[in-house]
Amino acid sequence: MAGIEDALRRFIEENFLYGESGDALGAHTSLLESGVIDSTGVLELIAHLEAAYGIRVLDDELIPENLDSIRSLASFVERKQGRRVAER
Amino acid sequence: MISKHVLDLDPEPTIDAIAGAIRRMVLEDLRRRGVVVAISGGIDSALVAALCARALGPERVVGLFLPERESSPESLVLGRRVAQWLGIDSQAVDLTPALEALGCYGQRDGAIQRVIPEYGPGWGAKLVLPPLGEHGRLNVFSIVVQPPGGQERRARLPLDSYLEIVAASNMKQRTRALVAHHHAERRHYAVAGTPNRLEYDQGFFVKGGDGLADFKPIAHLYKTQVYALAAALGVPAEVSQRPPTTDTWTLRQTEEEFYFGLPHPQLDLCLWAHNHGIPAEKAAAAIGLSPGRVEGVFRDIESKRRATRSLHLGALLVEPVDEVAAP
Numbered sequence: 531m532a533g534i535e536d537a538l539r540r541f542i543e544e545n546f547l548y549g550e551s552g553d554a555l556g557a558h559t560s561l562l563e564s565g566v567i568d569s570t571g572v573l574e575l576i577a578h579l580e581a582a583y584g585i586r587v588l589d590d591e592l593i594p595e596n597l598d599s600i601r602s603l604a605s606f607v608e609r610k611q612g613r614r615v616a617e618r
Numbered sequence: 619m620i621s622k623h624v625l626d627l628d629p630e631p632t633i634d635a636i637a638g639a640i641r642r643m644v645l646e647d648l649r650r651r652g653v654v655v656a657i658s659g660g661i662d663s664a665l666v667a668a669l670c671a672r673a674l675g676p677e678r679v680v681g682l683f684l685p686e687r688e689s690s691p692e693s694l695v696l697g698r699r700v701a702q703w704l705g706i707d708s709q710a711v712d713l714t715p716a717l718e719a720l721g722c723y724g725q726r727d728g729a730i731q732r733v734i735p736e737y738g739p740g741w742g743a744k745l746v747l748p749p750l751g752e753h754g755r756l757n758v759f760s761i762v763v764q765p766p767g768g769q770e771r772r773a774r775l776p777l778d779s780y781l782e783i784v785a786a787s788n789m790k791q792r793t794r795a796l797v798a799h800h801h802a803e804r805r806h807y808a809v810a811g812t813p814n815r816l817e818y819d820q821g822f823f824v825k826g827g828d829g830l831a832d833f834k835p836i837a838h839l840y841k842t843q844v845y846a847l848a849a850a851l852g853v854p855a856e857v858s859q860r861p862p863t864t865d866t867w868t869l870r871q872t873e874e875e876f877y878f879g880l881p882h883p884q885l886d887l888c889l890w891a892h893n894h895g896i897p898a899e900k901a902a903a904a905i906g907l908s909p910g911r912v913e914g915v916f917r918d919i920e921s922k923r924r925a926t927r928s929l930h931l932g933a934l935l936v937e938p939v940d941e942v943a944a945p
Contacts, residue, residue, distance in 0.1 A: 562756075563917075568925045569757040573777040576758070589774060592748060592756045594917070 534583075534604040541578055542600070546571055557601040562594065572597065579603070585610040620891050620904045622883075625842045629850030632843075633672065636835055640673035643808075643833045650808040650832070652678035656798050657708070658865060659696030661848050661858045662836065663812040668851045669835055670810055671704045681708035682801055684794045686717050688868050696857050703854055709801070713793050722789040729782035730761055733773050740766045742869035745775075745783065747879060757921060764869055790866055791827025799830070808832040814844050816885060820919065821926020822877050829929060840890065841882040880915065888915040 535557065543550065546566050561567045567575060575597065576587050585607065596606040644650050652674060655667045670679045681701040685694050694710065701708035717723060730737045737743070742764045747757055759780055764770045775783065795809075802809045811831025813823055818837040823829040836844060841862075848858045861872050862882070880888070884905050891901035891912070898912035905912060932944075 562921055562924070565924055569921070570777065570781070570925075572756050572758055573775070573780060577777055589748060589760075592758050594756060597756060 534607055535600050537582075538600050538603050538607075541582075542566065545574060545578075555600065558599050560594070560598050561600075562598055575603075579607060583607050583611060620887065620894075620896050620901050622887065622904060624890055625840050625886060627843055627846060629847055633669065633847060633850065636669050637673035640670055640833070640835050643835075644674065648808045648832050650802075650806055652680065652805060652807040653810045654680045654682060654798055654802040654805070654807050655810045655812070656684055656794055656828075657681040657697040657700050658812075659690075659693035659700070659857065660860060660862060660865075661844060661853060662814050662817075662862075663697075664700045664853045664857045665844055665848045665851065666810050666812045666836055667700060667704055667706065668848075668853060671706060672851070676705045677707075678807075679704070679706045680801065680805065680807065681706050682798055683708065683710040684713055684797055685710065686713040686790060686793075688723075689865055690863070690870075692860075693865050696854075696860065699854050700857055703852075711797050711801075713790070713797065716793050717789060720789050720793070722786050722793075726783050726786035729779045729786065730763065733761060733775060733779050734763055734771065736765070737763050742867075744867035744869040744871040745787075746772070746871070747877065749879065757918075757925065762869060770869075787866055788824045788827055791824035795824075795827050795830045802832075810835065811837070813837050815840050816882065816889065819889065820877070820922045821929045823929065825929045840886040842886045879918065885915070888912060889919060892916045892919055 539555065542555070542561070546561075547555075555561075555564075555566065559566075561571075572592075576592075579585060579587060587610075591606070595602065597603055640653075644653055653670045655663060655670060657663045657667055667679060667681055681697065681704075683694050683697040698708065727737065730743055744762050745759045746762055747759060758774060760772050760774045761779075761783065762770050762772045798809050801807075809831045811828065811834035813828070813834055814836055815838055817823060818834065836847075839847070845858065864871055879885075884907060887901070887905045888907075891898075891905070892915075898916060899909040902909040902912045907915070
């Protein structure tokens with residue numbers, strides 16, 4: 531999970547913090563409530579998750595619980611990847 | 619404490635106060651001699667036109683009807699009904715040729731076709747948000763399309779298509795604003811904006827479009843209060859009973875479905891409770907929702923405020939120019 535978290539942190543730094551360090555961004559910090567991403571950013575984030583991790587984010591998974599912090603994003607990706615592996 | 623009566627108001631003194639404010643804003647602050655109101659056939663613009671007529675006299679109010687080829691025909695009928703009721707001058711301007719020339723329809727349809735290749739002439743379309751449930755929601759728009767005589771189909775929008783569709787559709791609001799300001803300028807009138815509090819607070823307007831008014835006389839009123847004042851002023855029933863619609867899309871679309879996610883009486887109370895610092899668990903019973911649902915609405919209110927903050931900003935400056943700063 532640390533690998534996914536680090537990669538997601540880098541993606542967020544590059545795309546939403548415009549090069550500023552995201553070190554101050556806690557693993558559980560709400561990306562929406564802290565203003566790091568807005569609703570347009572959510573779309574960018576979903577596109578990134580689907581392209582980078584080979585998952586498909588379903589409509590009923592579009593809830594803050596899954597996508598609103600670096601930790602929840604990483605957990606969500608892991609769950610989705612695990613499910614995909616199990617389905618093979 | 620919260621009850622459904624927190625939004626009650628005494629109509630006559632409220633109407634007098636708003637009319638006095640309109641006279642001050644138009645005649646003194648803006649130094650214009652009348653008002654242009656784009657009348658949509660909905661309750662908000664009917665109320666604004668009525669308040670302006672009360673404030674300035676009907677002879678100083680002009681109603682504009684701004685249909686385009688995708689507007690509901692009902693909008694023009696109801697708009698004319700409002701103008702007739704108030705005894706104000708009015709004019710219809712068909713925006714279709716301008717929107718065609720700007721590429722509004724073509725750019726939007728091209729972006730929809732990237733997501734749904736079969737989409738074509740005669741199909742209906744609209745944007746929708748996911749339902750506002752117990753878990754809150756992320757405001758990710760989907761497109762809903764329907765072939766002639768066929769079933770609706772829904773697809774989540776990728777970023778580029780979403781941005782293209784919204785930018786093309788917003789040409790409608792921006793063209794309406796262009797025409798409204800033109801007709802105001804040629805008379806030395808001001809343009810009245812028609813957002814209610816929900817719309818204004820939640821950024822339900824287009825910057826440079828319906829957001830570009832000179833003054834917004836009902837932006838402080840909850841929608842429930844808009845209905846109360848409209849009833850007191852005698853807005854025609856067919857106008858006040860029409861469900862709030864965006865009238866922007868070819869498939870029928872209410873504001874609730876497009877943006878707000880809840881019927882306005884409940885959303886008004888949620889917004890009032892949130893504005894007054896009342897926690898979800900204390901507000902829930904009066905609103906008629908579970909505490910978890912109210913908490914989700916509070917989060918959605920904040921989310922929309924963050925997402926639309928820039929809509930409320932004027933042009934930003936590197937340094938203030940105090941000599942001409944707004945008071």
